[in-house]
Amino acid sequence: MSGPDLSDFRVSSLRQACAHCSLNQLCLPMSLSEADIEQLDAIVERKRPLQRGEHLYRGGDDFQAIYAVRSGSLKTFTTTESGEEQVTGFHLPGELVGLDAINSWVHPCSASALETTSICELPFEQLEDLASDIPSLQRQLLRLMSKEIFADQEMLFAMARRSAEERLAMLLLSFSERFGRRGLSSTRFRLPMARSDLGNYLGLAPETMSRLFRRFQENGWLQAEGREIQLLDQPALAELSGRQAREDVDSKQLSDGTD
Amino acid sequence: MSGPDLSDFRVSSLRQACAHCSLNQLCLPMSLSEADIEQLDAIVERKRPLQRGEHLYRGGDDFQAIYAVRSGSLKTFTTTESGEEQVTGFHLPGELVGLDAINSWVHPCSASALETTSICELPFEQLEDLASDIPSLQRQLLRLMSKEIFADQEMLFAMARRSAEERLAMLLLSFSERFGRRGLSSTRFRLPMARSDLGNYLGLAPETMSRLFRRFQENGWLQAEGREIQLLDQPALAELSGRQAREDVDSKQLSDGTD
DNA sequence: CGCCTACTTGAGCGGCATCAATGGGTGTGG
């Protein structure tokens, strides 16, 4: 690939059609027919990549569109009057952001790039119109929102009942799974965010994060060098996180269709 | 008096049309035309009321429909393998439940009645079809889901950063507002759930709830007799909760001593 | 009346925040 040339983005978007996007089975086009994907393509705007720290939108901005991460990563966060920041989520390629703004037509939180990040913009009113025409798109949109509700509730549970160790284990496995689904290694990855962001998201102090990582390494569960993470004992982490480890925990096949 | 006759419910549903429901401006019909409301009515099934403790659905059940509370109240909760319960929400008249099941077509949590509770059932596939035909219904559905995402994120923030006192203040004000919107008193109401449910939802032990209520009363913020609550100082609660109280806040004549 | 569940109150402790200090990495300017 040649260097980024801003004037080329509209042209190149012809090639970056959803149909050819490696993420289309993770993203909104999932389970759409080719013809439908073309229609979706027509409303997608592919924007100039964001640099690390740049904002996609800020809390209080008018809501115009929802966004899909194409490459890189985002964090979303709210800021209180007193200036404290609460990270509400990390968003990897194939994931949508901005869904929380549909209700009020104002973004209740900010989104900023954790690294150089490409974004697909989906103007919401056009997306609504299209969803009326394409039942499977409407369904997919509802599914993704439902998924987010479910994920938030799992997170709530974690914050209410889980220890710091358990929360970190959950988060690591979440990243592991999300990297894995994209075909990357699920045991070796580079976290795009600072320890303090991770801690903030989990409701923990950065110092606590540091101690947790040390303890996890002492226990032989992972190897960490800065943001470079290698998971060494996923079953141990899975047990900590309260989830079932794959088939290791079998013996009791509760309701066989787990996930 | 005519006792409850189950065979009557279909008949009586003719009179319980959304168009005449006092909640229709809080619920799914909000901003629908009369004709559209009629169409919605046609798919709504009004079921036999649930008794206290009865389940509307259980975690693991197949997802068929989403539900609106018509009267009474529900709690939704997850249960872990080890039997611990996590309350994920309380649902008052006009509010929807079951949205978290759309993604997987399985209810990830259970819903049970906190008191005698009437429910409107909205078969999801029919609702989807209808939403394709009625753009404002689609929009309303997306809005309600978006609202839930936002609410969950606020809750996450509370769990991550707020003290027990602040969380309780938030919850009390949330109930206050939700009662108020239905035309009931926003300062005097009866909580339909046990302290332990409240505490569970907030990530706090029942003992802590007890101590909090005592402290709130000592501070003159409220009067509580069991589940009967009277809010005496909403501005103080609002300040605690981190929200802006109306315009009283800057001239804070409210705090006279305790800190 | 006894049982059960919900709620209250007290005593003690532990997990995690906070405060403080240090070291490493990276960008910037002399």
Place this chain on the structure above:
DNA sequence: CCACACCCATTGATGCCGCTCAAGTAGGCG
């Protein structure tokens, strides 16, 4: 090239909030 600033990560010391354990009280219902 080094000096400096700044951010991020780490580590130790200390303290507090809210959990846990334990006991007692009150209300609902057979």
